[in-house]
Amino acid sequence: MTPYAPVAIFVAVAFAAALGFSLLPGVLAQRKPNPEKEQAYECGVEPTSSVAGRFPVKFYLIAMLFVVLDVEAASFYPWAVEMHALRVFGLIEMAVFVVVLAIGYAYVWKRKGFEWR
Amino acid sequence: MNQWWTPAASLWWVILIKSAVLLLIVITTFAYAMLAERKVMGWMQMRPGPNRVGPWGLLQPAVDAVKLILKEDLTPKTADPLIYRLAPFISLVTALSVYAVIPFAEPQPGSIWAISDVNAGILFILALTSIGVYGISLGGWASGSKYPLLGSVRATAQMISYELSMSMSLIGVLILAGTTSLAGIVNGQAKLWYFIPQFVGFIIYIITAIAETNRAPFDLVEADAELVGGFNTEYSGLRFGLFFIAEYINMLTVSCIATLLFLGGWTAPFGWTVVPGIVWFLIKVGFFMFFYIWLRSTFPRLRYDRLMAFGWKVLLPVATLNLIVTAVVVAVRG
Numbered sequence: 001m002t003p004y005a006p007v008a009i010f011v012a013v014a015f016a017a018a019l020g021f022s023l024l025p026g027v028l029a030q031r032k033p034n035p036e037k038e039q040a041y042e043c044g045v046e047p048t049s050s051v052a053g054r055f056p057v058k059f060y061l062i063a064m065l066f067v068v069l070d071v072e073a074a075s076f077y078p079w080a081v082e083m084h085a086l087r088v089f090g091l092i093e094m095a096v097f098v099v100v101l102a103i104g105y106a107y108v109w110k111r112k113g114f115e116w117r
Numbered sequence: 118m119n120q121w122w123t124p125a126a127s128l129w130w131v132i133l134i135k136s137a138v139l140l141l142i143v144i145t146t147f148a149y150a151m152l153a154e155r156k157v158m159g160w161m162q163m164r165p166g167p168n169r170v171g172p173w174g175l176l177q178p179a180v181d182a183v184k185l186i187l188k189e190d191l192t193p194k195t196a197d198p199l200i201y202r203l204a205p206f207i208s209l210v211t212a213l214s215v216y217a218v219i220p221f222a223e224p225q226p227g228s229i230w231a232i233s234d235v236n237a238g239i240l241f242i243l244a245l246t247s248i249g250v251y252g253i254s255l256g257g258w259a260s261g262s263k264y265p266l267l268g269s270v271r272a273t274a275q276m277i278s279y280e281l282s283m284s285m286s287l288i289g290v291l292i293l294a295g296t297t298s299l300a301g302i303v304n305g306q307a308k309l310w311y312f313i314p315q316f317v318g319f320i321i322y323i324i325t326a327i328a329e330t331n332r333a334p335f336d337l338v339e340a341d342a343e344l345v346g347g348f349n350t351e352y353s354g355l356r357f358g359l360f361f362i363a364e365y366i367n368m369l370t371v372s373c374i375a376t377l378l379f380l381g382g383w384t385a386p387f388g389w390t391v392v393p394g395i396v397w398f399l400i401k402v403g404f405f406m407f408f409y410i411w412l413r414s415t416f417p418r419l420r421y422d423r424l425m426a427f428g429w430k431v432l433l434p435v436a437t438l439n440l441i442v443t444a445v446v447v448a449v450r451g
Contacts, residue, residue: 003233003234003235003236004233004235005129005132005233006132006135006136006217006232006233007217007218007232007233007235007241009129009132009133009136009232010132010136010139010214010216010217010232010233011210011214011217013133013136013137013140014136014140014209014210014213014214014216014217015210017140017144017209017213018206018209018210018213018359019206021209021355021358021359021362022202022205022206022355022356022359024186024355025186025188025190025354025355025356026190028186028187029186029187029188029189029190029354029355030187030189031189031190032189037189037191038191038192038193038194039193039194040193040194040195040196040260040261040262040263040351041193041262041264041345041350041351042262042263042264043345047195047262047263050195051195051261051262051263051266055270059270059273059274062274062277062278062425063273063274063277065429066277066278066280066281069281069433070277070280070281070284073281073284073285073288074284076285076288076440077240077288077291077297080288080289080291080292080440080444081291081295081296081297082295083292083295083444083447083448084295084447086448087447087448088448090444090448091444091445091448094441094444095441098437098441105433105434109430114425114426114429114430115422115426116421116422116425116426
């Protein structure tokens with residue numbers, strides 16, 4: 001058995017447990033529906049408008065920056081594990097990579113990409 | 118890591134039983150972590166905390182569970198029914214699955230104190246915690262209500278921003294250990310726990326871990342004063358409970374990771390090997406859990422713009438700097 005087979009078994013058990021918990025309210029919880037209860041909560045008043053609409057563009061920017069930098073973080077991992085073998089070669093290799101990233105990071109900072117307003 | 122892998126431990130039904138027992142332990146730990154939080158916060162605020170159900174309120178978690186199960190399961194009419202139900206499920210599955218790779222004590226010949234020891238342990242955990250963000254963002258979106266939507270978008274932005282610094286802060290440890298296996302990292306700390314050479318990484322990990330699990334002072338997701346309840350406003354009964362369980366289990370997970378990566382896991386301090394490794398592991402995890410509660414009753418909530426600025430302008434560069442300094446030291450000294 002590979003080390004991943006027990007992981008699969010554990011995840012399957014966790015899956016089954018979570019599924020059980022998700023189905024439990026349908027079986028045991030009481031249910032007395034009425035139109036008031038099924039409204040979305042808006043501090044006691046009837047919902048004033050639909051939720052669909054425009055959203056601050058700021059959040060999209062954060063998401064894009066995250067994707068770029070997270071991929072970069074992921075490429076650090078194999079390098080970090082092999083650092084003892086790579087020594088100075090690995091260091092120079094990564095220094096080039098970090099400098100390229102730092103330029104992009106400085107650009108975003110200068111264009112106020114990290115300001116929240 | 119295959120030398121610890123013996124035929125007796127790899128029978129599928131043995132692993133099935135181990136998995137079920139471990140899940141029960143994790144969920145029980147969640148129940149009592151919650152009680153402990155209410156008790157300790159009570160004492161810190163000079164009140165007794167829950168003390169009615171059973172001696173010292175010890176049966177409180179059981180009563181809460183029954184209440185949550187029997188409570189009416191409300192679904193707003195505007196909600197997307199499938200995704201609304203799927204979101205807490207995703208949160209819980211990802212929170213629980215992490216325990217498949219966490220080692221709790223030193224591997225013995227013939228058996229390991231874990232479900233499995235995979236050589237990509239950290240990557241597995243980071244991948245699962247990233248998927249966990251989906252639970253929160255989908256839950257808020259699928260509710261079809263304004264507060265949950267705002268709460269979940271905030272939560273997503275906060276979690277992905279801090280996840281970045283979190284994964285950067287762990288790289289220093291990987292450079293020192295030269296492996297991503299959790300047992301391997303603990304073995305690398307036999308002489309010196311990594312929180313000493315990786316002190317900066319340790320501090321950044323602790324800060325980002327609190328932000329990742331949406332706990333005070335980074336609990337902007339649930340900022341009651343402005344967002345009512347955050348992403349889970351529309352959830353009631355056990356579905357709310359699932360998010361709640363997932364949050365506490367995530368706290369436990371990040372405490373376990375901090376213990377394994379920075380505090381030497383099951384290694385005994387000062388050579389006090391009389392006390393078994395599993396006890397040391399639990400003491401260290403318990404310390405982090407207490408630290409969480411302590412922070413919650415000490416600090417006020419941050420402002421959102423400052424939180425984001427802190428993550429992007431302070432934590433990320435400092436974590437990268439820490440990584441570069443570690444790499445230079447390793448490259449020079451070998």
